[in-house]
Amino acid sequence: MKKHLLLLPLLAAFVTGCPSNSLKTASSGDKPDILHAALDTTVPPGDDFFTYANGTWLKNNPIPASESNMGIGKKVQDEVYARLRQTSIEAAGANAAAGSNQQKIGDFWAVGLDSAKADKLGATPIKPELDRIAAMKTVAEVPGVIAHEIPLGVRALIGPRVGQDDKNSDKMVLYLRQSGLGLPNRDYYFNTDSRTKNIRAEYLKHVANTFKLLGQDSTTAQANAAKVMALETTLAKSSRKLEALRDPYANYHKMSIAQLNKLTPGIDWKTWLGQMEFTNVDTVIVGQPEFYQTVGQLLKTKPVDDWKAYLTWQVARTFAPTLSRQFVDENFHFYDTVLRGATAIRPRWKRVLDMQENALGDALGQLFVKEYFKPEAKARYDTLVKNVVASFAEHIKKVDWMSAPTKTVALEKLHKITPKVGYPNKWKDYSNLKIDRSSLAENVMRANRWQFNYQQNKLGKPVDRTEWNMTPQTYNAYYSGSNNEIVLPAAAFAIPGLLDADADDALVYGYAGASTIGHELTHGFDDHGSQYDAHGNLHEWWSKDDRKRFNQRVDGIVKQFNGYTLLDSLHINGKATAGENIADLGGIVIGLDAFKKTKQYKEGKKINGLTPVQRYFLGYALGWQMHVRDESLASQLLTDVHSPAQYRVNGPMADVPAFYEAFGIKPGQKLYRPDSTRVVIW
Numbered sequence: 115m116k117k118h119l120l121l122l123p124l125l126a127a128f129v130t131g132c133p134s135n136s137l138k139t140a141s142s143g144d145k146p147d148i149l150h151a152a153l154d155t156t157v158p159p160g161d162d163f164f165t166y167a168n169g170t171w172l173k174n175n176p177i178p179a180s181e182s183n184m185g186i187g188k189k190v191q192d193e194v195y196a197r198l199r200q201t202s203i204e205a206a207g208a209n210a211a212a213g214s215n216q217q218k219i220g221d222f223w224a225v226g227l228d229s230a231k232a233d234k235l236g237a238t239p240i241k242p243e244l245d246r247i248a249a250m251k252t253v254a255e256v257p258g259v260i261a262h263e264i265p266l267g268v269r270a271l272i273g274p275r276v277g278q279d280d281k282n283s284d285k286m287v288l289y290l291r292q293s294g295l296g297l298p299n300r301d302y303y304f305n306t307d308s309r310t311k312n313i314r315a316e317y318l319k320h321v322a323n324t325f326k327l328l329g330q331d332s333t334t335a336q337a338n339a340a341k342v343m344a345l346e347t348t349l350a351k352s353s354r355k356l357e358a359l360r361d362p363y364a365n366y367h368k369m370s371i372a373q374l375n376k377l378t379p380g381i382d383w384k385t386w387l388g389q390m391e392f393t394n395v396d397t398v399i400v401g402q403p404e405f406y407q408t409v410g411q412l413l414k415t416k417p418v419d420d421w422k423a424y425l426t427w428q429v430a431r432t433f434a435p436t437l438s439r440q441f442v443d444e445n446f447h448f449y450d451t452v453l454r455g456a457t458a459i460r461p462r463w464k465r466v467l468d469m470q471e472n473a474l475g476d477a478l479g480q481l482f483v484k485e486y487f488k489p490e491a492k493a494r495y496d497t498l499v500k501n502v503v504a505s506f507a508e509h510i511k512k513v514d515w516m517s518a519p520t521k522t523v524a525l526e527k528l529h530k531i532t533p534k535v536g537y538p539n540k541w542k543d544y545s546n547l548k549i550d551r552s553s554l555a556e557n558v559m560r561a562n563r564w565q566f567n568y569q570q571n572k573l574g575k576p577v578d579r580t581e582w583n584m585t586p587q588t589y590n591a592y593y594s595g596s597n598n599e600i601v602l603p604a605a606a607f608a609i610p611g612l613l614d615a616d617a618d619d620a621l622v623y624g625y626a627g628a629s630t631i632g633h634e635l636t637h638g639f640d641d642h643g644s645q646y647d648a649h650g651n652l653h654e655w656w657s658k659d660d661r662k663r664f665n666q667r668v669d670g671i672v673k674q675f676n677g678y679t680l681l682d683s684l685h686i687n688g689k690a691t692a693g694e695n696i697a698d699l700g701g702i703v704i705g706l707d708a709f710k711k712t713k714q715y716k717e718g719k720k721i722n723g724l725t726p727v728q729r730y731f732l733g734y735a736l737g738w739q740m741h742v743r744d745e746s747l748a749s750q751l752l753t754d755v756h757s758p759a760q761y762r763v764n765g766p767m768a769d770v771p772a773f774y775e776a777f778g779i780k781p782g783q784k785l786y787r788p789d790s791t792r793v794v795i796w
């Protein structure tokens with residue numbers, strides 16, 4: 115499955131108020147107008163529309179010390195935290211039936227909040243795993259230990275994953291992807307700028323400090339940290355860059371077990387996979403063969419002590435947030451302060467809720483939608499999806515660069531996209547997951563093992579196309595190429611602090627219709643998603659000439675975003691972010707034409723001096739209402755396929771003629787692009 119995610123901070127929200135079945139229009143100034151209140155009118159919209167749209171809000175909402183960013187997602191996250199916290203407190207005190215979801219939520223919460231117990235236990239919860247690693251005598255034992263750790267959630271050396279076969283979406287297969295790094299990606303090991311060099315130095319200190327917390331003396335800890343860095347650097351050399359990972363054909367290499375053994379001499383993959391309980395596997399899909407060649411070489415050349423250091427580190431860093439305060443603080447210092455710029459740790463209860471979401475997301479989701487997302491809300495957004503799909507169909511029919519035969523297939527694919535709105539019809543069954551009050555770390559391990567088994571059990575079984583891969587309380591959305599579906603959790607439509615009745619159509623169509631629904635639909639036709647057909651198979655359904663003309667337009671948006679400079683000398687990676695940038699631009703133009711069919715647009719009445727089309731564009735900008743610390747922004751530019759929020763607004767707006775018309779954009783203004791350079795795709 116290929117997910118294309120909106121970059122939305124922390125991942126949960128809810129729809130406020132009591133939605134009706136139709137999109138209501140605010141008609142007077144007596145209702146709250148969050149769009150007008152957020153404006154910074156000292157900034158010309160033609161110079162920086164992002165700041166014009168959001169500037170006052172950004173000034174009034176500084177980034178908290180505990181966060182690396184602040185935005186609309188944080189606001190709705192806080193509202194959700196409050197509700198999930200209350201749900202968890204009630205569950206912890208309910209004396210619920212053993213094995214019930216309520217018991218599991220309550221016990222996870224209770225032991226998670228017990229910091230005194232965590233401090234007393236120290237590293238004891240992970241001692242069995244550390245002892246297993248320390249007991250290794252030879253390198254021959256390394257694969258077996260890795261096979262034990264991976265199901266617990268440890269990213270140790272290899273990356274097995276069960277998913278739909280890209281070229282046969284009706285079949286679940288085993289993928290092997292590059293993995294095993296402690297830094298965010300390969301570039302952190304090799305970039306020579308001062309910022310990245312400092313991060314590498316801090317990483318070495320962090321690894322050594324973690325070893326000291328495990329009881330190693332300073333000399334041993336530093337030596338082991340050097341071993342970890344050397345091994346990871348070798349893995350990084352064979353790891354692909356961010357943009358290279360987006361080519362589905364280049365990352366698809368189907369192999370028999372015999373062929374995989376030949377690729378990695380010395381590794382017995384049948385045995386190794388069997389140790390992870392991947393039985394009866396005759397073929398695998400290797401994403402990056404050169405990475406696994408390096409894995410094979412390392413397992414022949416690195417001494418067992420190097421593997422002990424590496425695996426000890428991987429286990430410790432995975433579970434550090436669940437252990438005593440010393441481990442938590444050390445982990446926070448590097449991964450949150452050094453990498454992302456946060457200066458204070460988030461409250462423990464919020465961190466526990468995040469872990470609980472990962473462990474029991476569907477159990478929380480059932481309670482969430484029952485309380486906060488009514489059937490009327492689902493009906494409302496089902497209708498909005500239909501309207502945006504209809505607009506996209508009109509755009510496909512009208513584009514001048516696509517031939518009639520390809521348009522026919524494109525329309526077939528569009529109309530076969532399955533929209534999943536709000537919440538799933540069936541929920542995950544956690545009856546086999548044990549959660550108790552022994553320790554937070556053990557609960558997390560068991561939950562990770564449960565999730566691993568859940569995915570593992572899909573092998574050889576029919577694909578469940580009804581499944582969701584996000585919970586309804588997640589403030590995000592995705593398109594799956596293999597399922598040819600858009601998944602829109604209830605929280606994706608949230609507008610913090612605003613009742614639905616007070617949200618005019620322009621705001622809703624910009625915020626939900628463009629930046630979420632239209633965005634995800636367009637992913638089915640971006641540079642990546644367009645390579646999958648209506649049935650979810652990796653298959654070229656375009657004519658050569660159509661693909662060539664499409665790629666010329668993609669090259670235009672790549673060049674446009676490559677040209678943006680941030681933090682003095684850093685650039686957006688136009689190739690890596692192309693899919694998201696295409697989806698943003700597509701969402702805006704598709705959502706706008708859907709909005710033009712509404713009563714509000716046709717009447718043309720202003721609200722607080724803003725025309726309906728101006729409010730539509732401001733509604734889109736509301737979706738990216740956030741600012742980010744420099745450290746986090748620098749990390750995003752290296753690791754994320756999404757452009758920074760400011761450029762997800764200013765970038766596509768500079769290509770949309772209706773934006774120029776709505777705000778009177780003229781030559782000489784910073785966002786102005788001549789007609790000949792504006793990117794037009796959908």
